[in-house]
Amino acid sequence: MAALRYLPNSDQDRAEMLAACGLASLEQLYSHLPAEALIERPLVLKPGISEYEIVDYFKRRGAECGAGYASFLGAGVYRHYRPVMCDVVVSRGEFLTSYTPYQAEMAQGTLTTIFEFQTMVSQLTGMEVANASMYDGSTAVPEAALMAMRITGRDRCLVARTVHPEYREVLHTQARNARVHVETFGYDTRTGQIGLAELERLIDARTACVIVQSPNFFGSIEDLKAVADLAHKHGALLVDVFTEAVALGLLAPPECADIVVGELQSFAISPSYGGPYAGIIATKEKFIRQIPGRLVGETVDAGGNRAFCLTLSTREQHIRREKATSNICTNQALIALMATVFMSVYGKAGLRELAMQNHSKARYLADGLDRRFTAPFFNEFVVRAKSPEAVNKALLEKKIVGGLALGRFYPELEDSMLLCATEMSAKAAMDTVKEALS
């Protein structure tokens, strides 16, 4: 039987082990289970298959998924080139098949790379503390909200409608616990930025945090300073969300925020139909004890040399149980490593050049199109199209996946689509899109 290739013991080995256990048969290993728990029949699953058949099965599934199409979809998931080095490093068994680095003496490799990850995330976001990763950008949002509630002792969270709609849905699910109160505020229909006046009306002494995204879901860059001033005036925190990490190479870092959460998918993490990605949460030093998830800290070993270990675990579930800052345990370590390698390959100059290419391509794509909003954008923007569906259908015939029709998330924007260009968008394909839209 094919599956036996993963089971290393021979029948002779099994017999010897059984004998050492004082057992006469393999069945005796589980015959003590209550009869009502045991399943009498074999599982209804096909027989095991060979490696060759497995590869073939997934090749066929992949062939049903539009390989070879150009794409102008962004909306939280971006097509960027993935340097070869990233897969080379994460494929090393020492990283791939290791566990959470609880045993520091045996895990300095993982611990050192996480320390570097935390450092680079801090440098990019202008924050002082970043954790070892969250599941993804969307789940980092409720974590930030809960963190803000702990810090302020308040229970109301105001979230902009320009935050990724699916991130907001995750926040609303969290709010079903009856302890978090979420309210949404709208956007300026001219600029595509948040409606500051509406926020000003809503914010009050119960507000723990204001959650905005920049560049926001429409691609518009927000005036974070103005939101921060307003939030701070009312004793609330500013939570800034990002979905396009490449923008951090060019845009001013969100230093005025109190908590920054976001998604690093753009850093060499393949779109992979929605995951696995790597979320981040970063904050100011003074809030370090309220941050969720794992943190790696610097220390020394018994020989006096620099070493790293997991630290401040008294925030975490395995020590604090019901008093923990979060229930997160497993995070996205290997994906964070992939992003770490990406950041090392591009480095200071490369990230800026990459961001510049993204911005330049998007400017070219937008040039001459009927943009819906006036605010500056990085590599995504909204355009009007009488029927986004018809435009996309025509493009699909040319092996191009067009933009995201916005009516699905914003009924008032039924005549609009969100377009994204990256360094991988070729001029010829962009010209085809422009033509289809004009």
Added chain:
Amino acid sequence: MAATTGKTRPNITQNEKLLFELSTPGKRGYQLPPMDVPEADPAETLGAGNVRDEIRDFPEVSEVEVIRHFTRLSTWNYGIDLGLFPLGSCTMKYNPRVNETVARTEGLAWAHPYQPESLSQGAMEIVATLECMLGEIFGMDAVTLQPAAGAHGEFTGIMMVREYLASKGNPRKKVLAPDSAHGTNPATAIIAGYEVANIRSNERGMIDLESLAAAIDEDVAALMVTNPNTVGVFEQDIAKICGMLHGKGAQVYMDGANMNALVGIARPGDFGIDVMHSNLHKTFSTPHGGGGPGAGAVGVRSHLEPFLPAPRVKLADGRWTWDYARPQSIGRVRAFYGNFGVLVRALAYILAHGGEGLKKATVDALLTANYVRARLEKRFKIAYDAPSMHECVFSDTLQEARGVRTGDVAKRLIDYGFHPYTVSFPLIVHGSMMIEPTETEPKQELDAFCDAMLAIADEIESNPEIVLNAPHNTRTPRVDEVRAARKPKVRWQRE
């Protein structure tokens, strides 16, 4: 002490600076193609105030330095590819390499979650197929693959319980968890808006039925039970326990972290569980990767099905489609559809085994754990006098008499070339030593591990110092964790 044991010899590893210390201005490890469009002027297009200065102290290193840096660091690590990794509760089994290959299949790896369904049929079929197979394995009526890990699955499950009970008029106030529960269980109950009440375990390591009966009242929403539990023992009264909760209108959540003991032998749905998660990065062999990614599949009985996170994959007119019209759903727990790349790997694992192979793997997992127990139990005190399933849990009481604790034995194991077992969990075991070898360990490796444990037991008798000061042979001797927490330094900064 001997520098050589059965499995180890000292070897040279290289020192390595941090990336920031390797960095010098002007070095680069990338090259972008020339642009085919005019370059934008960001001061004009974004406004000068929106443009950042350079990213201060961000690394500047060459390609050669990048590969050496991470390769050198990798040699400071240990993984399953290097040997037995007996972390109890974590199921560190072999991660088939073909699963890494198929997760990178072109059409799958580059699939955008918002690309048209007509261009996503293969990916959707993978999700639907895995849901269906896991449903059969769990004995559950429906499965969601949206949660990103076990703890996230717990949150999903308890929120579904909350909405289900709310739909009957009252979400209730409390979640019960045995004192042997993993820390994520009580932490989950709190973020789901419940209070937590702990249930005592009895002298066999199982839930104490009397304490349980006393704790169940109209305020209880659910019991969170791990089965086999965290001492590796099957809860013999599980059907009765479920009956007790159901009798009071409460639900039973099963933490399925230990499903590796049950696949093909027993199904939670059959013994009364309403909702459960399984960590696909444990039982279904997707790599732990130094702490993630994972996936937390959640299975439910039909009465909870309407509350599953949206969207759900379904077949309509012979095509896969995402169904968002789920009015009773708890909503999303994550953007998009879950950790899809992890799901691909888990499906590849199940396809490789088939039904019969999965059961065979389970039986071998029980066998290796019981073999280790048989070889060690004369020298280490087994925590509970009950049959072990896929892991065996010892207490360090015999060693403590000589001043050596579980954490010290763990560090000494490193000298013998093994990753330690799980230390100090579960909390109900005094000086817990939790060993889970898994089915993918050859007998030779198991014997080398048992020999090491027995040699350490001898050392504790003859020379406890050597154990107390371990590890001796690693490139990094004991790390000062107390110091790290005293004045936390969590990023590099230029002096």
